[in-house]
Amino acid sequence: MTLDNFNFKGKKAFVRVDFNVPMDENQKITDDTRIRAAMPTLKKIIADGGRLIIASHMGRPKKNPDSKFSLKVIVARVSELLGVDVKFANDALGAETEKMIAELKDGEALLLENLRFYAEEEGKPRLPETATEEEIAAAKKEVKEGQKELAKKLASYADVYVNDAFGTAHRAHASTALIADSFDADHKMFGYLMNKEVSAVDTLMDNPARPFTAIMGGSKVSTKIEIIENLLTKVDNLIIAGGMTYTFVKAQGGKIGLSICEDDKLDLALEIIEKAKKNNVNLVMAVDAKIADAFSNDANTDYVAVDEIPEGWEGMDIGPKTAEIFAEVIKNSKTILWNGPTGVFEFENFTEGSRAVGVAIVEATKNGAFSLVGGGDSVACVNKFGIAEEMSYVSTGGGALLEAIEGRVLPGIAAIKG
Ligand code: AMP
DSSP states (O other): OOGGGOOOTTOEEEEEOOOOOOBOTTSOBSOOHHHHHHHHHHHHHHHHTOEEEEEOOOSOOOSSSOGGGOGGGGHHHHHHHHTSOOEEESSSSSHHHHHHHHTOOTTOEEEEOOGGGSHHHHTOOOOOTTOOHHHHHHHHHHHHHHHHHHHHHHHHTOSEEEEOOGGGTTSOOTTTTGGGGGSOGGGEEEOHHHHHHHHHHHHHHSSOOSSEEEEEOSSOSTTTHHHHHHHTTTOSEEEEOGGGHHHHHHHTTOEETTOOOOGGGHHHHHHHHHHHHHTTOEEEEOSEEEEESSSSTTSOEEEEETTEEOTTOEEEEEOHHHHHHHHHHHHTOSEEEEESOSSOTTSGGGOHHHHHHHHHHHHHHHTTOEEEEOSHHHHHHHHHTTOGGGSSEEOSOHHHHHHHHTTOOOHHHHHHHO
């Protein structure tokens, strides 16, 4: 079922959203992007005359209740954005909450307290560090059983289930995946945000327009290896950038000075180079680097060949020749994935490379390419450069997006798609 094809009039809808917004020490929301991202779905249900039950997690509470992680503090913001006075259930479970749900009228909304107050939501036991192996095993079994119960209980609240929480789609939690088993195919669906994310990933992974270029930046190869392996079977061009460059350079005998390097991944880097050749993937790597004599924005800088970094200096960003090469490849692409900056973009003096990549993607997108930016730091990059609007799609789900690109089946998606 799709959201647009369903009339919510008089129906109770359980909508799982990701309202895990960042807050300051006074529990003031510092960025409400996630709340705003769920609004189209919530507004459609309210406009239909549906009865909205909104559920989310917040942070990683370790007990129930845990006031530091209460969703109560976001009720006002949700109400303001939704244009409806949202009621709040102090507990996701219990007679009082069930009464509030039963009394919900058409066009009204109720936000449940943080689902993760219950360990059963994640299905992970909370045990003291002193717990024995047997205690851990028993608690794991118990919490898994409890997880099924919780999913059934939450499902009993509603006539229809909507999942709009892409950020947690890679987790098989009670409210993100297990709950869907209690609804037939006509009564479970993705929200608009989830739908956009899923179709963006599908555009990229199934039948992308070619040439398909992925730009993988960031600090380490080790954290990106599964994505790189999967992309080597999909892309035409793989641009390697960021800190992981130097592991590749060292593996090929280059001099990298103090640059960040994973010495235990040198063989892996060579394997990636071989695999790219075998798969006819054009592996594009830096030829020059902007180097610094300290890991600081105020360090002395210079530009050198990427494999000629002097002792005492480190590669902090790509150099201008590399930026030009990368931009050329990007501009000639029809599908583009960008994950990870080309350098230490947090320092103003080392943002040029990432900016050049961003600008090239903007140009390619204007010329009809599909561009997807995902993973925390590249999203921060496009926001910093003010070009987020000019990308085809900027993903809201860091971990979930990366797992999807690794080629994994996301439980939250499979639970609805089947
Ligand atoms: P990741 O979370 O793996 O995407 O890595 C992002 C981080 O990589 C950012 O904080 C960057 O500062 C860092 N990074 C990118 N290039 C370099 C580099 N040449 N040296 C050290 N860190 C880098």
